[in-house]
Amino acid sequence: MLRKCTEKDKKRLLDYLEKEPALNLFTIGDIEMYGFDSSSQDVWCYENGALEIEGVLLRYKKNLIPTHSIDFSGIEEFISLIRTIDFTYLSGKQAILKNYQEAFPSLIATSTYFAECQKLAEKVDTTRVEDLEVEGISEYFQLMRTCFNKCELVAEEVVEKIKSGKAVMKIVKNQAGKIVAGGEVSVESQTSGMIIGVGTLPEERGHGFASAVVSELVNHCHDQGKSACLFYHNPIAGKIYKRLGFQDLNQWMMLKKK
Secondary structure, eight states, X not given: OEEEOOGGGHHHHHHHHTTSTTTTHHHHHHHHHHTTSOTTEEEEEEEOTTOOEEEEEEEETTEEEEEEOTTOTTHHHHHHHHTTSOOSEEEEEHHHXXXXXXXXXXXXXXXXXXXXXXXXXXXOOOTTEEEOOGGGHHHHHHHHHHHHSOOOOOHHHHHHHHHHTOOOEEEEEOTTSOEEEEEEEXXXXXXXXXXXXXXXXXXXXXXXXXXXXXXXXXXXXHHTTOEEEXXXXXXXXXXXXXXXXXXXXXXXXXXXXX
């Protein structure tokens, strides 16, 4: 049976999701942060005859994440529900998303690797890594646009996070004081943190700046007793992450509307 969840379902949902805490980081983190009464988020679960949770579907804004086993018996009900939702992205483990890819053939698929670091394997010099300050936000945004051709961060939200001490955004500056590398921990649960947006200006690559930023972000997670996670699709970046101690957990797929 498919039904919408409420606060009273939180413990059972988290117990189910925390069987794979790193892979389910986004869903766990969103439930812990936004709960069940936000207009930005909905959570549904599928229960079997014994009222055991066998699948979870989370909507955060226009992003959907289904979580369940490969042989999930309620997938048709999930697909029927998804057809009624105005979404842009559908993401999850690649083995699971292939079933949705067949149901939504017009969506554009991209795959990436999902990796986790529970212990740094290499000591990196991080003395040049510092926290992003409010006055550096505009320059940081330009770094992201240069590295990734886009920047989805919102200035007002970043300012609030920095002023409240909630921002985990690290940067490296060159000798002239220009921001040349950076990255952040974007989502955290009780057990894991997600590192995203690690980039270095093309002309400043090869100096170990990205490794230093990643190391500091990993240290942030480990200092709180959490593992550090990230996505990558570039084999060169993958070698760097594995050298630092990251191990591949799974392949991740994103289906996007044209």
